[in-house]
Amino acid sequence: MSTVGKVIKCKAAIAWEAGNPFSIEEVEVAPPKEHEIRVKIVATGVCRSDAHAINPNFKEGLFPVILGHEGAGIVESTGPGVTQFKPGDKVIPLYMPQCGQCKFCLSPKTNLCEKISKIKTAISDQDLMPNGTSRFTCRGKQIYHFMGTSTFSEYTVVSETSLVKIDAAAPLDKVCLIGCGFSTGYGAVINTAKVEPGSTCAVFGLGGVGLSAVMGCKAAGASRIFVIDINKDKFSLAKELGATDCLNPQDFKKPIQEVITEINDGGVDFAIECIGNIAIMKAALECTTVGWGTCTIVGVAVGGQSIPVSPMQLIMGKKINATFFGGWKSVDSVPKLVSDYMAKKFNLDALVTYTLPFDKINDAFDLMYEGKSIRTILVF
Structure with missing residues (x-):
């Protein structure tokens, strides 16, 4: 029986309030409106950004909400005006939209899109569809959306600027990671830091984003890749993916930035911070060499904290930048990344x-x- 144009009842994980576990509920998902698509989510990753959104210390979010932003699925139905998608298409929802028309989309200088740049904070304030309403209800209550994706639901509704069609042969339980974690870490190296062949790198944090950054450093031709984490269990995988030196800060009496600068002749060329801790961000900058060292921030700090940076470090040639979705223009790049995965260009x-x-x-x-x-x- 066709579900087109009908409300779908399905399973979703709802965060009713900050700090509490998710509740598996039956939700009602309304049909897509103009320029919207309803997607059956097949697989979704669990990302630290979802945890931030329900952390009482992070910010005041709107509840109840359906989180999730690292998913992949199949188009169930389309709303009026949609021409680029049809039922049955394999797709990845995009928390970084690409409308293709705004000044940001038309510029090669950024991967931002005005669909998100007008949002106060991209992590938590995409709480309704563009027309200001929700497509989710549960127990008679409106449920908020998250980052324009809400992949912690068996069915979700997204704007057509927040969705991209991918290879029909792609395994959705793997390529869902291209929706956030992999693209962010890999792109931080390739697009934002612009790691050069023969250079030296330090990657702080070996979660999914950090290990993706290690893959990026390897792909960029880095000659030495330091990885820093307090969990030694992650070191063997990091080495398989290209790391050359594994450091646990707990093994040293000196700050880890001093250890790295002593080991590597004054510091590394590039440092990638993938944790979201301002003390680690400071350490990452300080472990880079004077003259040209670049520190790229990937992690999001809880509570809107600031990085304590000495202007003298910048005067002496060090640089600091940051990345959002790895610098990829989403609609243009995600299908290519899926194709590269299918071609075994990364693991x-x-x-x-x-x-x-x-x-x-x-x-x-x-x-x-x-x-x-x-x-x-x-x-x-």
Whole structure:
């Protein structure tokens, strides 16, 4: 029986308030309106940004909400005016939209789009569809959207500027990682830091984003890749993906930035911070060489904290920048990244520690908090 034009009842994980576990509920998902698409989510990753959104210390978000932004699925139906998608298309929802028409989309200088740049903070304030309404209800209550994607629902509705069609042969339980974690870490190296062949790099944090950055450093031809993490269990995988030196800050009496500068003749050429801790961001900048060292910030700090940077470091030639979705223009780049994965140009599979049924979402978050998983994929 066709579901086109009808309300769909399905399973979703709802965050009713900050700090509490997700509740698996039956939700009602309304049909897509003009320039919207309803997508059946097949697989979704669990990302630290989802945890930030329900962390009471992060910011005041709107509740109840359906989180999730690292998903992949199949188009179920399209709203009026949609011409680029049809039912059955394999797709990846995009928290970084690309309308293709605004001054940002038309500029090669940024991957931002005005569809998101007018949002106060991209992490939590995309809480309704562009017309100011929600497509989700549960127990008679409106449920908020998240980052324009809300992939923690078996069906979701997204704007056509926040969706991209991908290779029909792509395994959705792997390429969902291109929706956030992999693209962010890999792109931070390739697009934002612009790591050069023969250079030296330091990657702080070996979660899914950090390990993707290691892959980026390897692909860019870095000659030496330091990785820094307090979880030694992640070092073997980091080496498989290209790391040359694995450092645990707890093994040293000196600050890790001093250790790196002593080991590597005054510091590395590039440092990539993938944790979201301002003290680590400071350390990452300080471990780069004077003259030309570049520190790229990927992590998002809790509570809107600021990085304590000495102007003298900048005067002496060090640089600091940051990345959002790895600098990729999403609609243009995501299909190409999927194709590169299919051509075995990088190893997404290595990032997947567990694949669990969607009902185990709270277990997946526990595994992340406990440092026992790189990425856990939830499948419906």
